[in-house]
Amino acid sequence: xxxxxxxxxxxxxxxxxxxxxxxxxxxxxxxxxxxxxxxxxxxxxxxxxxxxxxxxxxxxxxxxxxxxxxxxxxxxxxxxxxxxxxxxxxxxxxxxxxxxxxxxxxxxxxxxxx
Amino acid sequence: xxxxxxxxxxxxxxxxxxxxxxxxxxxxxxxxxxxxxxxxxxxxxxxxxxxxxxxxxxxxxxxxxxxxxxxxxxxxxxxxxxxxxxxxxxxxxxxxxxxxxxxxxxxxxxx
Numbered sequence: 001x002x003x004x005x006x007x008x009x010x011x012x013x014x015x016x017x018x019x020x021x022x023x024x025x026x027x028x029x030x031x032x033x034x035x036x037x038x039x040x041x042x043x044x045x046x047x048x049x050x051x052x053x054x055x056x057x058x059x060x061x062x063x064x065x066x067x068x069x070x071x072x073x074x075x076x077x078x079x080x081x082x083x084x085x086x087x088x089x090x091x092x093x094x095x096x097x098x099x100x101x102x103x104x105x106x107x108x109x110x111x112x113x114x
Numbered sequence: 115x116x117x118x119x120x121x122x123x124x125x126x127x128x129x130x131x132x133x134x135x136x137x138x139x140x141x142x143x144x145x146x147x148x149x150x151x152x153x154x155x156x157x158x159x160x161x162x163x164x165x166x167x168x169x170x171x172x173x174x175x176x177x178x179x180x181x182x183x184x185x186x187x188x189x190x191x192x193x194x195x196x197x198x199x200x201x202x203x204x205x206x207x208x209x210x211x212x213x214x215x216x217x218x219x220x221x222x223x224x225x
Binding site: 049101105 | 118120135149154155156157170172177181204205206212213215216217218221
């Protein structure tokens with residue numbers, strides 16, 4: 001069965017450093033992969049989408065890579081700030097068309113310490 | 115302001131009772147989704163609807179029901195058959211079947 005794995009433990013990073021989060025998946029070749037941010041008691045918010053033919057995508061301090069050979073995506077936050085503390089979710093379209101909804105990983109809880 | 119509105123924010127269910135969670139969107143999106151989130155767990159898909167008057171079961175549909183009579187609305191009923199309903203419920207929508215827009219969620223607890 002398809003599976004998405006993210007670092008299940010909290011990730012503690014010192015302010016100003018680069019935070020790197022990992023998303024690994026098995027048994028599927030998605031057309032794209034997405035990252036979301038979720039704050040406690042709130043719904044996830046879309047951050048970035050990267051397609052299978054894109055190696056890297058950037059948005060301000062965020063960078064996502066997508067290695068379809070390794071079946072892995074890395075999500076980087078550079079110059080991290082305490083306001084970046086949240087849970088970050090990786091999501092894939094497992095159905096091949098997108099209309100059937102996304103499959104989400106369990107998320108990585110990121111803590112940026114001042 | 116366009117967006118997705120979920121209500122109520124908090125809901126309590128007595129044993130044997132059915133409860134309905136509201137989800138309304140003014141984004142003019144065709145597709146809408148309901149996810150369930152348990153502490154420390156990923157989101158799991160309950161039901162989804164790609165068009166008015168049509169919906170499909172997701173991975174954990176047992177004990178839940180939905181309707182899609184209007185494009186803007188996709189209510190979820192948690193029936194008494196759902197024996198473990200305590201969770202955070204999230205409604206989402208999309209237009210191009212790519213990125214999802216989520217509501218702020220409903221926390222359902224059992225009395």
